[in-house]
Amino acid sequence: MELAVRVLGPTVIEAGGTSVRVDRPFERALAVRLALAHGSGVPDDTLIRDLWSEDAAAKPVERLRALVYRLRQTLGDHASAIRRTSSGYALAAEPVDLVAVDALVGADQLDEALQHWRGEALADLRTFPFGALEGVRLDALRLSLRTQSIEAKLATGQSDPAELEQLVAENPLHERVVGLSAIALYRSGRQAEALQRLAGLRKALVDELGIDPAPETIALELRILRQDPDLADQQTVRRTGVGRSAFVGRDSELETLLGLLTSPTLITLTGGPGMGKTRLAREITAAVQSRNGRPIVWLDLATLGVGEAVLPALAAAADVEAGTGDPLPRILDKLGGALLVVDNAEHLVDEVAELLLRIRSKAVGLAVLVTSQRPLRISEEEVHQVGPLSREAAGVLFCSRSGLQPSDQIDLICEALDRLPLAVELAAGLTRTLTVDQLATRIQHRLRLLVSGNRDTGIRHSSLRAALDWSHSLLESPGQLVLRRLAVFVGGCTLEAAEQVVSGDGIHPADVVPILVDLTDRCLIGVELDGEGVRYRLLETVRDFALECLQAAGEETAVRRRHAEWCTELAARTEKYGGSNHRELLSELSQEEANLRAALDWSLGPDGDSGRVLAIAAPTWWYWWSRGLKEPAQDWLRRAIEIGKPERTREWGVALRSLATLTRYSGGYAEARVLGEQALELFRELGDHIAEVSALVGLSITSITLQDFENALAQGRQAIDKAEPLDNQRMLGTAVNVTGVALRNLGRFREAEEMFTRVRDLWSDDPRGLAAAHNNLATVAWQFKELERCRELCLESLRLYRELDLSEGMVDVLELLSSLEVEEGRPAVALRLLTVSATQRLRIGSPLVIPDELAARARAEELARRMLGPDAAAVITTAQDEPIAPVVDSLLA
Structure with missing residues (x-):
């Protein structure tokens, strides 16, 4: 350097x-x-x-x-x-x-x-x-090193009282430091002062932080009070519980494994870095010893290099003296009836598997427990995967380690750490330097913050980064490449997406599957199975690490560009929404929403491509609108249009048309008309007749919102004329439908009914279109006071919308049904439906914009309130928290 x-x-x-x-x-x-x-x-x-x-x-x-x-x-x-x-x-x-x-x-x-x-x-x-x-991180590191240094000296009787007292003076609320000083005072014959020191700590924690001491501090106080003989032993400092976290969240696993290990067996605990495999193994051995005194042989392979011989290490762990000849017979004598624990075996799985195959059949009554990030893959092996803690257990661990009370902030911190035991313990340790609020606002920097764990747990567990570094170092180059490239996905990915984005530049597409299998075996990526198939996902902590590796390798721009290209292809596939596959499209986009947003945000950055934003956001406008996300979608499109150079291309026109639609549903009717006219002009210039029909339909809807009904009718009829020669029933149905809406708002109900009847035939195989046609026919039936027919059509429309999970359609039907309920003397039911629909419209950002529908809704609400009088408020209060789905289901039952 x-x-x-x-x-x-x-x-x-x-x-x-x-x-x-x-x-x-x-x-x-x-x-x-x-x-x-x-x-x-x-x-x-x-x-x-x-x-x-x-x-x-x-x-x-x-x-x-x-x-x-x-x-x-x-x-x-x-x-x-x-x-x-x-x-x-x-x-x-x-x-x-x-x-x-x-x-x-x-x-x-x-x-x-x-x-x-x-x-x-x-x-x-x-x-x-x-x-x-x-x-803050370096302050915590320095304090941790000073504490560890003093702790080591205290364990050997070489501590400097002045140094320890200075550390206490600088950190009067640090329980580990104060606990060590109390032990030092006790050993020097000053029991009363030791207890006074801990009592002062207790009072200060309550007065200044509003918390109780950690369980370890309370236990130490009791041991001093009872004059525990072990406290006089210099080597028991590290066993006092000062700084040691509670073992939580694995009780059922512990009992299951203890039951299995009562007989000769081979069990491998697998799990990613920081999952707590070694800690679980230690608790198992402690329980085995306390219950039946069974011999334990603990073989820690962490200090062995890749490919080093395991047998000499096993001989040393079994306390077999070196001698001439094969040590295996002497080792077998030691292992008879014992529990052999082989810890940290992931870098030596072949050597461990070979050795265990040699000794398992020869050592009488031997049970073997292995901890490894990947299985040994031998026939006798029973694999138990150690996963993240439950939400409750993670919170208990954090509070046990920090001495704090449970809170929503602590739960959020644990979730951000994927509920990994190592990460939770390290984060809890920072609460003597940071408040929980300060930690929560910085937890996104988890790899830089979570350092300075207990040194006696080994260097790999001293920080989250060290644990991840170790796992990463065991991967061959192709595995490292795939892992870091997967980091561009947010919320996981399908196999097909992974193959497209991570392959190239050293990775052949055919190699992606076996590498993913290997990374899964090593617990570095997770696999989720659902009705849609297999999905691969990185824990957020692993993703952070992999993203840093991607940046350090100088590959981020290239891989993010491939990710954006994949998102562009996804957007193009989903542009034709509302057909028989609408529910599938909605599900796919919902699953990939985080990936789409990541690609859009990156494409708007300095290394991105604003044209890519238009290609992703414009075709999917309908998804963002239906999910109540039209504001960010508008922002993406506006920024991309401002940054990019205007192009006379279909993509540019689609972007203008999509932005016009989103702007209209945000209340910007005049601006929506301008944008729509610009899109129409461009499509006509390009000779793109299907896109021209779509632009005319959009302009007609905008004209309706502006109550320019004659112009809306003219635009709708132009759209019909353009669509009829195209042999595109779906587009023709859209043009006919908007023309019917214009006629309906002009009071020409019979002509409107004819249009909607035609739409129903054109959209017979299009569930979304068919639902809209039934709702529009129901609205005309309401105008003709055909109440029974109106209800039948409403319920059929509602059933179709419910099957498609289209909230914006369901609220339209609920509002029309409210008019029926008022007319038939059920104002409480009507006001309930109106309240649920209004709440849902706010939630998804889908305002009612058609004038005659607005008028009908206002009339229904006014009549219902007038009929209910003072009771209206209670109905609204009860209904405003009701989700729409159960309400719809009750109507369809």
């Missing part, structure tokens, strides 16, 4: 041992933020978010470029250290003090690691968003 950056104190930047002055704070902050990426590119949006608050960065991309230019000027001869990569700006620099600390901590040289702090980390950059966040 060309530059060395020191962050464990005020920022220092050096080149070849010589200081490089960067006086201006923003330039210094940019240099440090890039250095923290260790030479990898950092995306522009990440830099903008980390350097400026989201609401303060006007023209953020321009500001970032200007800042980079100024930093290059300041660096002078070292300006070339900044370069532009495919994934963003990068700086040839490293935070050398942090790198040194990581190495020293890995070697258990805690005191040497602490010497690298020169004061408060990033002391001069705490006002920047990333500086505040990273500073």
